[in-house]
Amino acid sequence: xxxxxxxxxxxxxxxxxxxxxxxxxxxxxxxxxxxxxxxxxxxxxxxxxxxxxxxxxxxxxxxxxxxxxxxxxxxxxxxxxxxxxxxxxxxxxxxxxxxxxxxxxxxxxxxxxxxxxxxxxxxxxxxxxxxxxxxxxxxxxxxxxxxxxxxxxxxxxxxxxxxxxxxxxxxxxxxxxxxxxxxxxxxxxxxxxxxxxxxxxxxxxxxxxxxxxxxxxxxxxxxxxxxxxxxxxxxxxxxxxxxxxxxxxxxxxxxxxxxxxxxxxxxxxxxxxxxxxxxxxxxxxxxxxxxxxxxxxxxxxxxxxxxxxxxxxxxxxxxxxxxxxxxxxxxxxxxxxxxxxxxxxxxxxxxxxxxxxxxxxxxxxxxxxxxxxxxxxxxxxxxxxxxxxxxxxxxxxxxxxxxxxxxxxxxxxxxxxxxxxxxxxxxxxxxxxxxxxxxxxxxxxxxxxxxxxxxxxxxxxxxxxxxxxxxxxxxxxxxxxxxxxxxxxxxxxxxxxxxxxxxxxxxxxxxxxxxxxxxxxxxxxxxxxxxxxxxxxxxxxxxxxxxxxxxxxxxxxxxxxxxxxxxxxxxxxxxxxxxxxxxxxxxxxxxxxxxxxxxxxxxxxxxxxxxxxxxxxxxxxxxxxxx
Numbered sequence: 341x342x343x344x345x346x347x348x349x350x351x352x353x354x355x356x357x358x359x360x361x362x363x364x365x366x367x368x369x370x371x372x373x374x375x376x377x378x379x380x381x382x383x384x385x386x387x388x389x390x391x392x393x394x395x396x397x398x399x400x401x402x403x404x405x406x407x408x409x410x411x412x413x414x415x416x417x418x419x420x421x422x423x424x425x426x427x428x429x430x431x432x433x434x435x436x437x438x439x440x441x442x443x444x445x446x447x448x449x450x451x452x453x454x455x456x457x458x459x460x461x462x463x464x465x466x467x468x469x470x471x472x473x474x475x476x477x478x479x480x481x482x483x484x485x486x487x488x489x490x491x492x493x494x495x496x497x498x499x500x501x502x503x504x505x506x507x508x509x510x511x512x513x514x515x516x517x518x519x520x521x522x523x524x525x526x527x528x529x530x531x532x533x534x535x536x537x538x539x540x541x542x543x544x545x546x547x548x549x550x551x552x553x554x555x556x557x558x559x560x561x562x563x564x565x566x567x568x569x570x571x572x573x574x575x576x577x578x579x580x581x582x583x584x585x586x587x588x589x590x591x592x593x594x595x596x597x598x599x600x601x602x603x604x605x606x607x608x609x610x611x612x613x614x615x616x617x618x619x620x621x622x623x624x625x626x627x628x629x630x631x632x633x634x635x636x637x638x639x640x641x642x643x644x645x646x647x648x649x650x651x652x653x654x655x656x657x658x659x660x661x662x663x664x665x666x667x668x669x670x671x672x673x674x675x676x677x678x679x680x681x682x683x684x685x686x687x688x689x690x691x692x693x694x695x696x697x698x699x700x701x702x703x704x705x706x707x708x709x710x711x712x713x714x715x716x717x718x719x720x721x722x723x724x725x726x727x728x729x730x731x732x733x734x735x736x737x738x739x740x741x742x743x744x745x746x747x748x749x750x751x752x753x754x755x756x757x758x759x760x761x762x763x764x765x766x767x768x769x770x771x772x773x774x775x776x777x778x779x780x781x782x783x784x785x786x787x788x789x790x791x792x793x794x795x796x797x798x799x800x801x802x803x804x805x806x807x808x809x810x811x812x813x814x815x816x817x818x819x820x821x822x823x824x825x826x827x828x829x830x831x832x833x834x835x836x837x838x839x840x841x842x843x844x845x846x847x848x849x850x851x852x853x854x855x856x857x858x859x860x861x862x863x864x865x866x867x868x869x870x871x872x873x874x875x876x877x878x879x880x881x882x883x884x885x886x887x888x889x890x891x892x893x894x895x896x897x898x899x900x901x902x903x904x905x906x907x908x909x910x911x912x913x914x915x916x917x918x919x920x921x922x923x924x925x926x927x928x929x930x931x932x933x934x935x936x937x938x939x940x941x942x943x944x945x946x947x948x949x950x951x952x953x954x955x956x957x958x959x960x961x962x963x964x965x966x967x
Contacts, residue, residue, distance in 0.1 A: 369451070369640070371383050371636075372384075372449055372451030372557065373449060373473055374453075374474070375474075375476045380425050380426075380432075381422070382413060382423050384421050384436060385420050385450070386419065386421055387605075388419075389440050392421040394411050394423065395408050396434050402467075402469060403468065430476070431473060433470035433472060434449065434470060435470055435471065439604075447598070447602060448555065448598045449598075450557075450598050451556075451640070451641075452471030452472065452598075453566060453644075453648075454565060454566050455470065455471055455558040456472065456561065458543060458546070458596060479570045486680050487534065487582055487652070489701055489736070490867075492738070493534065493804075493859065494535070495807065496538070496743075496747060496804055496805065497535055497537060497538070498825060499517060499563050500515050500825050501824075501834035502807055503835070505838075506837045506838035507837040508522070513547075514563075515563075516563045516564045517563050518564060518568055518571065518572065525579060526840075527581060528581060529853065530852050531852065531856025531859075532805075534581060534582040535576060535581050535583055537584070537586055538551075538586050539588050539657070541556050541558065542559065543593060549752065549825060550588070553588045553593055555597075556598075556637075556641050566648075570648075570649060570650075573649050582652035582682075583650075583651050584684065585653075585655070586655045587656055589641075590662050591623040591626050591627075592627070594623060599615070602614060614627055617631075619662065621661040622661075629662055630663065635670050643674070646674075652681060652682060653682030656671075656684065658686050668697060671683055674699075683700045683702070684702045684703065685704070687700070687704070688706050690705045690707070695739045701738070701739065704740075705728065705740040707727065708742035708743060708744050708801070709744055709750050711724040711727050712725065712728070712744040716777070716788045716791065717777070721900075722875055722877060722899075725882055729884065731801065737800030737867070741801065742796055743805065745789060748806055749770070750771075751822060753770040753833075756830055757820050757829075757830050771814070771821050772813055774821065775821030780813075780821075780839075780844050787927065787933070789812060790931055795897055797855040797858060798865060798895035798961065799870070799884070800868070810848055811840040811846075811848050811849050812844050812845055813835065813845075823835075847930070847932035854931070861923075862923070862965060865893060866888075867886060869887050871886075872884045873912045873913055873916075879898070880900035881896065881899070881956065882896075883896045883912065885914050892965065893965050894914075894966070895963050896911050897961050898961075901958050903937075904956040905957070907939070909955070910953050911953075911956075913952055919944070920943060921967075922940065922962065923963050923964060924961065924963040925962050927957035928940075936955075937960070938957065938960075
């Protein structure tokens with residue numbers, strides 16, 4: 341039935357068949373380097389420089405012993421240096437020689453579309469790194485249309501650790517773009533129609549979560565080259581997956597970033613033209629967003645992901661660390677240029693300002709995870725769930741990205757298991773959800789994961805799931821069950837493809853797939869509707885209905901240890917009369933529950949007391965549709 345529904349009418353939900361907008365070319369650039377005809381154009385902002393030259397060299401690595409070609413650039417009236425140079429083929433290496441106060445400093449291009457590697461020129465001008473001239477050739481893009489905002493179901497992943505462990509790559513230490521592309525059918529089969537990547541711009545070293553940007557315009561060299569990233573997006577689109585890029589504009593890598601003291605001037609000791617007067621953040625001084633040139637820089641960077649890489653949306657990291665008025669101005673420009681793209685803020689705590697005045701389409705809602713975790717631990721279950729069920733203050737349900745099972749921040753730990761004192765503070769520990777409740781060998785822990793994802797699917801908001809959650813990734817005994825992008829003191833915490841296909845993993849994968857397809861098959865779950873119909877504090881049961889015209893879905897959440905097995909639990913339907921049919925029970929045997937747990941082959945009618953009487957297993961979500 342699911343496959344037939346997909347064939348017969350859900351193409352517009354998964355991704356359509358036409359491309360909006362024009363073919364992007366390198367000539368859309370205003371900064372960086374790009375080939376146009378027989379010339380290569382260079383343009384860079386260096387308002388305090390006394391002179392700027394572009395240095396050119398053939399080869400795979402910058403070598404000061406080899407011939408270096410120098411070409412002068414000319415300063416314009418607003419502090420940009422530019423020039424058009426002949427005989428610069430694709431693949432040419434280049435640096436800028438920036439002269440300030442009589443001293444020449446070699447710098448990488450702040451807008452270089454590719455670099456050899458991280459380890460930039462901030463502290464070591466004699467290393468072999470360099471910017472790289474891209475081939476301007478076009479990509480044969482497959483037809484794809486960004487889904488409507490209410491139709492996103494997002495799978496969040498980290499490129500470097502998603503592939504390589506216990507799979508066909510034979511324990512490759514760091515996965516690349518094309519390695520991850522081999523997994524797209526796995527993600528699509530789960531019922532997701534979008535992937536959201538942790539940052540993929542060049543960062544310091546080869547292994548990182550990505551939140552330490554070194555070169556904003558270049559893809560991470562450990563993951564691949566720009567052509568690999570274009571192929572990655574193309575193959576995702578061919579599989580029916582939208583691609584959302586995570587961008588970090590609130591700070592730069594603390595010890596390795598191409599913007600630092602770029603033109604030599606740093607009178608205030610704050611990092612020079614790109615940082616002076618910028619907002620202080622927990623990671624150091626942020627960019628100088630008050631400057632028009634800096635706003636233009638990030639606008640063009642964002643545009644690159646959407647134009648040259650055909651991204652379907654952007655997720656902005658920690659927007660609370662950027663001046664809101666300046667950020668709103670740039671996002672407003674982006675919305676005017678790309679109205680069909682999904683712009684997401686990590687604006688915590690979630691505040692309607694970010695969508696009403698900040699011009700974003702959505703914001704992350706961390707409370708959905710934290711309060712769900714507390715609810716399933718017995719802390720005021722009904723009150724906690726009600727606190728994140730709706731979209732109060734926001735115009736649309738899809739203005740909130742909800743992730744009951746946690747994001748990378750909630751599942752990931754970079755301190756060998758003790759981030760935020762997680763070894764001694766359960767409420768603050770960074771763990772996979774299953775490990776918070778006893779580990780993947782614990783039946784109750786697995787049941788609570790099933791419940792949490794089905795709730796995420798049933799309630800208003802855009803659902804998001806972090807990689808590994810769909811197969812109970814974590815530790816067998818709930819000791820070190822957290823995500824990390826490589827080995828640490830507690831072992832290897834990358835995505836484990838051996839676990840993904842074991843019996844527990846397959847149970848959760850079947851549940852995720854079934855729940856996701858329930859959302860696709862029932863437009864009521866993608867609408868701006870919600871009405872709480874039933875509250876039972878004694879048993880920890882909450883029910884709510886959602887609708888789209890005459891299409892009505894009732895979700896019943898049992899957050900208690902008591903099962904009701906003789907069709908004797910009465911649930912208020914909120915005045916909705918008629919016959920009901922079960923569309924999901926998270927405790928069915930195929931998901932890890934038991935035979936007869938739900939209401940298969942039993943279609944209850946609303947009774948005179950306004951209730952339907954059903955089986956309601958413990959720690960479950962039961963969803964029914966009217967008619």
